[in-house]
Amino acid sequence: AAGxxxxxxxxIKEKRETATLKCYPIPRHDTVYWYQQGxxxxxxxxxxxxxxxxxxxxxxxxxxxxxxxxxxxxxxNMSSLExxxxxLYFCASSLGRYSGRARDEQYxxxxxxxxxx
Amino acid sequence: AQTVTQSQPEMxxxxxxxxxxxxxxxxxxxxxxxxxxKQPPSRQMILVIRQEAYxxxxxTENRFSVNFQKAAKSFSLKIxxxxxxxxxxxxxxxxxxxxxxxxxxxxxxxxTVIP
Numbered sequence: 570a571a572g573x574x575x576x577x578x579x580x581i582k583e584k585r586e587t588a589t590l591k592c593y594p595i596p597r598h599d600t601v602y603w604y605q606q607g608x609x610x611x612x613x614x615x616x617x618x619x620x621x622x623x624x625x626x627x628x629x630x631x632x633x634x635x636x637x638x639x640x641x642x643x644x645x646n647m648s649s650l651e652x653x654x655x656x657l658y659f660c661a662s663s664l665g666r667y668s669g670r671a672r673d674e675q676y677x678x679x680x681x682x683x684x685x686x
Numbered sequence: 687a688q689t690v691t692q693s694q695p696e697m698x699x700x701x702x703x704x705x706x707x708x709x710x711x712x713x714x715x716x717x718x719x720x721x722x723x724k725q726p727p728s729r730q731m732i733l734v735i736r737q738e739a740y741x742x743x744x745x746t747e748n749r750f751s752v753n754f755q756k757a758a759k760s761f762s763l764k765i766x767x768x769x770x771x772x773x774x775x776x777x778x779x780x781x782x783x784x785x786x787x788x789x790x791x792x793x794x795x796x797x798t799v800i801p
Contacts, residue, residue, distance in 0.1 A: 600787070602787075602788060602789075604789070610793070611777055611791035611792060611793050611794055612731070612777070612789070612791050613791075614788040614789065614790070617787070617788055625787075625788055627788060657729055659731060661731075661789075663787065674733075674736075675781075675787070675789065676733075677723075677730070677731035677732075677733075679728075679729075679730055680729055680730070680731075682729075
């Protein structure tokens, strides 16, 4: 079965550079979530989108922005990168917010490991 | 805000034995979902088991089962017949539906299965 695809899988950037992470949800999934997992930490919710609209915002820095496109893929744009942004960034998708049981089934992608030097 | 607490940073178990990972949470909500996710060295997040708060019956998935105590806000994971492939970080997660659906994770328990 198709899973959530994230690209790139690994990314190395320097301080103050910009990075773009991409997430392709499972086909028919219309909701995307972004999580950040620092070294040795639990995943922290950043932001989510439902039907191409931002639905919720967590601990996402102002330097970061994200959007969901018409094909439901999402991109997380990170500017003025800092050393502390080095983390594993997960994308998860689900079928929708009001789709009964399916709405709570979040499927995680493999993550993008971002290293800021 | 919801908080999820895993008080056991590290645990180990002999292969084929049973181990229980603890998780407590704090919420004023009545309707919510609880999950256990496994994160092996590959760092992939893999769903192990889920529990709806409105269900009294404890969820089970093969060798994995939970002890859900709603009044005590406790959600422990029991792994029976532990296998080497169970070695991973285990995260307990809370989700409140219809208001974002984002997960709140605990800090994780690193489980090592000893041959």
